[in-house]
Amino acid sequence: MTSNLELPEIFRDLKTIDPDKEVVFCKNCTMSNQRPRIQFNEKGFCSPCVFHQYKNKFIDWDKREKELSALCDKHRKDDGTWDVIVPSSGGKDSSYVSYMLKEKYGMKPLTVTWAPAVPTDIGQENLFNMCYTGQDNILFTPDGIIHRKLSKASLIELGDNFIPFAYGQINVPLQCALKFNIPFVMYGENGDLEYGGSVQDYDRPTLKISTTTIEDKFTGLPTPAAASGLPKENWLPEGVKIEDLQLYLPPLKKELDKTKIEEHYFSYYEDWKPEEHFEIAKKYCGYKINEKRTEGTYTNFASLDDKLDGFHYYLMFIKQGIGRATSDTAHQVRQEVITRDEGVELVRNYDGEFPSQHLDLFLDYMDMNMDELNQVFDNYRRSIIWKKENEEWKLKQQITKL
Numbered sequence: 001m002t003s004n005l006e007l008p009e010i011f012r013d014l015k016t017i018d019p020d021k022e023v024v025f026c027k028n029c030t031m032s033n034q035r036p037r038i039q040f041n042e043k044g045f046c047s048p049c050v051f052h053q054y055k056n057k058f059i060d061w062d063k064r065e066k067e068l069s070a071l072c073d074k075h076r077k078d079d080g081t082w083d084v085i086v087p088s089s090g091g092k093d094s095s096y097v098s099y100m101l102k103e104k105y106g107m108k109p110l111t112v113t114w115a116p117a118v119p120t121d122i123g124q125e126n127l128f129n130m131c132y133t134g135q136d137n138i139l140f141t142p143d144g145i146i147h148r149k150l151s152k153a154s155l156i157e158l159g160d161n162f163i164p165f166a167y168g169q170i171n172v173p174l175q176c177a178l179k180f181n182i183p184f185v186m187y188g189e190n191g192d193l194e195y196g197g198s199v200q201d202y203d204r205p206t207l208k209i210s211t212t213t214i215e216d217k218f219t220g221l222p223t224p225a226a227a228s229g230l231p232k233e234n235w236l237p238e239g240v241k242i243e244d245l246q247l248y249l250p251p252l253k254k255e256l257d258k259t260k261i262e263e264h265y266f267s268y269y270e271d272w273k274p275e276e277h278f279e280i281a282k283k284y285c286g287y288k289i290n291e292k293r294t295e296g297t298y299t300n301f302a303s304l305d306d307k308l309d310g311f312h313y314y315l316m317f318i319k320q321g322i323g324r325a326t327s328d329t330a331h332q333v334r335q336e337v338i339t340r341d342e343g344v345e346l347v348r349n350y351d352g353e354f355p356s357q358h359l360d361l362f363l364d365y366m367d368m369n370m371d372e373l374n375q376v377f378d379n380y381r382r383s384i385i386w387k388k389e390n391e392e393w394k395l396k397q398q399i400t401k402l
Helices: 047-058 061-075 092-103 121-132 144-158 163-179 191-195 242-248 253-259 274-284 309-320 324-334 340-350 356-366 370-379
Strands: 084-087 109-114 136-140 184-187 262-265 386-389 392-395
Touching (some): 047 191, 084 092, 084 163, 092 109, 092 121, 092 274, 109 121, 144 163, 144 356, 163 184, 163 242, 163 253, 191 324, 309 324, 309 356, 324 340, 356 370
Parallel strands (some): 084 109, 184 262
């Protein structure tokens, strides 16, 4: 791992503020030190804010565009067959990436979709519209019984029902790359750099491919929750066999090494601007938004495809004291779409809103009652974040305007 002394000067004073000892909010955006692996500099700016400054000052985007053009030239096939895989939900960002690769760079993308646990009508419509407007797509839908069992185990053991979905979302495109001999996979953004995490890969265009063995545990995801792994005795709940996990696990390392698969981030080659992606996806890919805002935030144009998404974000709020509105405002402050003061108001109005719209569906999916779900919530509340007053849980510290 690169030490801070080897990084560009702008990153060298970044340090971790122990999330178990204090809660600190960024002085530039709305993010806090409770986000895993995030760091802060001496001015009180978080690592994604510092990275945003780095992008604006030091990255030559024209040069990066030429790098992407050369990369596409390297992988483009002249027989009209697929030459790049784009993991895609049919959302605004993946629709944008596949559209640009096809229309600007002359590639033949194969979009690969890992089905949501419980798809929304608008999510299905957006996926159809992406295909209808010019993209090939393969949709993988896992065994619903197995996925439910894994999701419930993940909810109880790791405090996040979303992790089995994330395994499929990461690993199925790799499996397709091997199956169809397409050694070029293009993801969207590097989440650590754009939203909060380590800056060690500030100039790395590719994803670090990790592998696992079934005898070990669920590892191999570039996400903090999955990095710890789900122990084997817990990811094999009753009724789940090892062979049921094929879609969730990455290919063997020897197969990846033989094929020499490259997984790249589009955000390395082009400044990552979700609001602009939305406009392009709406204009050229048939992307549609909800009429009402999404629970837990003020936006209505992102993460629209799964009815259970709200509980993933609510559990993030339970564990970290930061929810969906914090994530949305932090990025929009950095992009100068809103001010920090406006972001603070939005966070205080919407962060931690309970996702009641699909509560009954979630309880049925998890085979739980409300008391059992509340027990899961309480198991993941940390004393540094929460206090109980008059039998009601409240944040000990909320973000304020400077």
